[in-house]
Amino acid sequence: MTKYSIEFRDVWKIYRGNGIDYPALRGVGFVVEKGEFVALQGPSGSGKTTVIYLAGGLDTPTRGEVIVNGENIGRLSEGKRAKWRRRNVGIVFQFFHLVPTLTVLENVILPMELAGYPPKEKRLERAEELLEIVGMKDKEEKFPNQLSGGEQQRVAIARALAADPHIILADEPTANLDTRNKLKIIDLLIEANRLGKTILYTTHDPQLASKADRLLKIIDGRIVSD
Ligand SMILES: Nc1ncnc2c1ncn2[C@@H]1O[C@H](COP(=O)(O)OP(=O)(O)OP(=O)(O)O)[C@@H](O)[C@H]1O
Ligand SMILES: [Mg+2]
Numbered sequence: 001m002t003k004y005s006i007e008f009r010d011v012w013k014i015y016r017g018n019g020i021d022y023p024a025l026r027g028v029g030f031v032v033e034k035g036e037f038v039a040l041q042g043p044s045g046s047g048k049t050t051v052i053y054l055a056g057g058l059d060t061p062t063r064g065e066v067i068v069n070g071e072n073i074g075r076l077s078e079g080k081r082a083k084w085r086r087r088n089v090g091i092v093f094q095f096f097h098l099v100p101t102l103t104v105l106e107n108v109i110l111p112m113e114l115a116g117y118p119p120k121e122k123r124l125e126r127a128e129e130l131l132e133i134v135g136m137k138d139k140e141e142k143f144p145n146q147l148s149g150g151e152q153q154r155v156a157i158a159r160a161l162a163a164d165p166h167i168i169l170a171d172e173p174t175a176n177l178d179t180r181n182k183l184k185i186i187d188l189l190i191e192a193n194r195l196g197k198t199i200l201y202t203t204h205d206p207q208l209a210s211k212a213d214r215l216l217k218i219i220d221g222r223i224v225s226d
Contacts, residue, residue, distance in 0.1 A: 004067070005167055005198040006032040006055050011064035013050050013221075024050045026221040027064070032200055034166070037193040039212035040202045047221045048202035052171040055200060057085045069166055086115040090160025092170035092201075096152040098144040098159070104131065105140040108158045115163035130158035134188055150181030157188050161197070168192055170201035174208055186211050 013025040024047050032038050042048055053059040054066045057073045060081075066073040069088045076084060085091075090111070098107050108127040112118060118126060131137040134154040144152055153173060160168050170189060174182040186208055193199050203209050217224045 003034075004031040005034045005036065005069060006030075006200060007065075007067040008051070008054075009065040009067070011054065011061045011066055013047070013054065013059070014062040024221055025054075025061075028218070028221065028223055029064075030216055030223050032198060034198055035193070035196060037190065037199045037213045038201075038216060039209040039214075040200060040216045040218060041204070041206070041209040042202075042218035044204070046218045048218060049171050050221075051218070052091070052169050052200070052202060055167075056089050056091045056169045057081045058091070086111065086163060087117065088165050089167045089169055090163070090165045090197075092153070092156050092160050092168065092173045094172040094175050096144070096149070096156045098152055098155060100144050103141050103143055104136060104147070104155050107144070107155060108162050111159055111162040117163050127158070127162065130161055131155070133191070134158045135184075148181075150177050150184065153177060153181070153185055154188065157185065157192070161192060165197075167198045167200070170199070172202050172204065174203065174205070182208065 008028050008030050011025050011028040012023060015022045015024055040048055040051060054061055055068055060074045071084055073081065099110065102110065105127055108130055109123050112123045128137060131140050134157055136151060136154050136158065139147065139151065174185050177185065189199055189201060209215055
């Protein structure tokens with residue numbers, strides 16, 4: 001057990017492909033306290049997405065331990081990890097990853113159905129509240145391809161918050177957005193943090209990294225300072 005929200009202990013991630021092993025993470029250790037707002041900054045290929053995938057239980061470490069919200073991710077079976085993920089983390093991706101065949105409203109309701117939380121009768125109301133917060137209530141009947149990138153990312157943030165996880169992970173959530181939308185997305189993450197969420201987000205952008213309470217830097221699969 002750990003008192004931290006996220007803890008990486010000497011984590012190695014070695015991708016195996018075409019007979020070649022590539023160590024994307026080479027002994028990464030850091031913690032994120034409950035309620036912290038932390039940016040992970042580093043150049044392309046340094047291992048940021050890998051960290052987010054491991055913290056979100058989308059993948060497991062080759063060596064070392066990843067402990068998130070009290071759960072040792074590497075010890076869970078794939079099925080248990082998926083179940084754990086639905087209740088414990090909300091993930092925001094660089095390319096939004098909304099379900100194209102569902103409306104905005106349905107996209108935000110979906111994680112609640114998968115998590116079985118909150119109870120059925122509260123889901124519609126909660127989705128509408130979240131869409132109000134991210135400024136997308138008036139577009140709830142639209143489909144993702146009818147929205148701009150910034151709008152899609154606002155919906156993705158509402159979706160990440162839907163099942164009320166303690167932790168929000170965001171992988172370059174502003175990389176495909178113009179400056180105005182970038183700042184809006186960061187403000188929404190700050191707002192989620194005020195609501196008590198622990199936030200870990202990755203970015204290339206020093207200006208956006210500077211909005212965090214604390215900065216972790218990663219280079220070549222190693223944390224260089226914090
Ligand atoms: N599935 C994979 N198989 C093999 N190598 C991979 C795989 N995924 C990532 N890598 C390699 O691992 C390293 C870290 O990748 P990662 O995606 O975590 O970097 P990143 O910091 O997110 O980069 P970017 O800023 O470009 O998104 C890179 O060198 C990448 O080529
Ligand atoms: Mg990446």
